Amino acid sequence: MQFRDFWYVVAESRKLKANIILQRSVLGEWLAIFRGDDGKPVALQDRCVHRHSRLSKGKVLQGKVQCPYHGWVYDKSGKVVAVPSEGEDFFDNIKTCQARHGIVYETCESDGYVYVRLASNSSEELQSFNQPFKMPFYQEVGWETMRVINRFHNNVTNCAENFIDIPHTASVHPGVFRNQRRQKLQMTVERCNGSVIAEYRNETNNLGWFTSFLNRQGNAIIHTDSFHMPNITSVEYNLGKNRRIFITSQSVPESDETTLVYTDVTYNYGIWNKLAKPFVWWTAQYIIHQDVEALAIQWEVIQKYGTQFMNTPADTIHVFVESIRHAIAQGNDPRKLPDKSVTVNFWV
Ligand code: FES
Ligand SMILES: [Fe+2]
The missing domain is CATH 2.102.10.10 (Rieske [2Fe-2S] iron-sulphur domain)
Structure with a gap:
C-alpha cells in the first residue's frame, strides 16, 4: 500500500x-x-x-x-x-x-x-478504496453544504491532526470556537481498521456563537472526531434534532510541504439552514485562516529542528494518526495494526 x-x-x-x-x-x-x-x-x-x-x-x-x-x-x-x-x-x-x-x-x-x-x-x-470517501449528507434533504478550499504550508499529517485537535482551539481560535474555561473533558480514542475515532464527553456550551445560538436549551453535546486513512478528517457535533454539523476535510498533498485542503461544512439547522449560510461560510473561513497561520509557523520550526514531538494524553489521537500514515509511508497496510482503545482526560 x-x-x-x-x-x-x-x-x-x-x-x-x-x-x-x-x-x-x-x-x-x-x-x-x-x-x-x-x-x-x-x-x-x-x-x-x-x-x-x-x-x-x-x-x-x-x-x-x-x-x-x-x-x-x-x-x-x-x-x-x-x-x-x-x-x-x-x-x-x-x-x-x-x-x-x-x-x-x-x-x-x-x-x-x-x-x-x-x-x-x-x-x-x-x-474497499475503489470509491472516494463518501461526504456525509452531501445534498441530502434538510442539509446544506458550504465548501471552502485553503492551502496550508505544512504536510498532510500535521494538517489532519490539526483538524481534530481540541487543545489548540482555545488558544488559536479564542472566542470564535472555544474559550479557555479550565474544564475537564473525557475522550475515548480508538484506532481500528485504518481509522481513528475520538468521542468526547462532558462537553458543554463552549463552542462560540454557533452553539450559544443553536443550543439555547443547553442540550448534551455529542462530539465525535475521526480520521480515515490516508487523508480525511471529520468532526461532528450533534446537539439534537436539526442541530447537527459535520466538518469534513480532505487534505490533498500537493508536495511534501504544501497541502490543499477541501473542507465541507455540512449542517442541518432546520428552519435556519438558508439564513445560516453566510455565517457558516464566514466562520469556517475565519477559523481556517487562523489554522493556516498556526501550521505555517509549525512547519518553519519542523524544517529547522525536525519532529521530535513530546506528547501528552490529549495527543493520543495524533499518535494514532501518525502510526497509520507511517505504515502507508512504509508500504504497509495500516488496517493490520492492532486495534487500540484508550480513555483519557484533559483540560480545555
Ligand atoms: S508540442 Fe509540446 S513541447 Fe512541442
Ligand atoms: Fe483549528
Whole structure:
C-alpha cells in the first residue's frame, strides 16, 4: 500500500467546465485536468512528450488539449492525435503515432468533486478504496453544504491532526470556537481498521456563537472526531434534532510541504439552514485562516529542528494518526495494526 493508491480531490466538479484546463499537483506529480469529449474528467501528466512544455498552459477544444509550444494535440486517452509540423504526413506513420502517448491517470467524480488516483493497478487489498470517501449528507434533504478550499504550508499529517485537535482551539481560535474555561473533558480514542475515532464527553456550551445560538436549551453535546486513512478528517457535533454539523476535510498533498485542503461544512439547522449560510461560510473561513497561520509557523520550526514531538494524553489521537500514515509511508497496510482503545482526560 502506498499513498498513490488513494483518490485525491483535484477540483470541484462545477469548476471544471468544458474547454477549461486546470493545473494541479498531487504527491509531487504535475497534472493537467480537463474534460474529454464525453464530458468525463481527464488527468494527464502535465508534460508534453515532445519538448516538455506544460499542457496545462495550453488550450482545450472539444475535449482535446493542445500543447502551447508546438501545438501537438492530445485526446482523452493521452494519445497524440495531431502534430502540426507533420501536417497530413502525421497519419501515414501509424507506429510513430502509437508511440506518442502522454501519461494518463484514473479519474472519477463523486459528491461534486473530481478525484484522481495516481497508481494504475489497484490491488485486491485496496478494493474497499475503489470509491472516494463518501461526504456525509452531501445534498441530502434538510442539509446544506458550504465548501471552502485553503492551502496550508505544512504536510498532510500535521494538517489532519490539526483538524481534530481540541487543545489548540482555545488558544488559536479564542472566542470564535472555544474559550479557555479550565474544564475537564473525557475522550475515548480508538484506532481500528485504518481509522481513528475520538468521542468526547462532558462537553458543554463552549463552542462560540454557533452553539450559544443553536443550543439555547443547553442540550448534551455529542462530539465525535475521526480520521480515515490516508487523508480525511471529520468532526461532528450533534446537539439534537436539526442541530447537527459535520466538518469534513480532505487534505490533498500537493508536495511534501504544501497541502490543499477541501473542507465541507455540512449542517442541518432546520428552519435556519438558508439564513445560516453566510455565517457558516464566514466562520469556517475565519477559523481556517487562523489554522493556516498556526501550521505555517509549525512547519518553519519542523524544517529547522525536525519532529521530535513530546506528547501528552490529549495527543493520543495524533499518535494514532501518525502510526497509520507511517505504515502507508512504509508500504504497509495500516488496517493490520492492532486495534487500540484508550480513555483519557484533559483540560480545555
Ligand atoms: S513541447 Fe509540446 S508540442 Fe512541442
Ligand atoms: Fe483549528
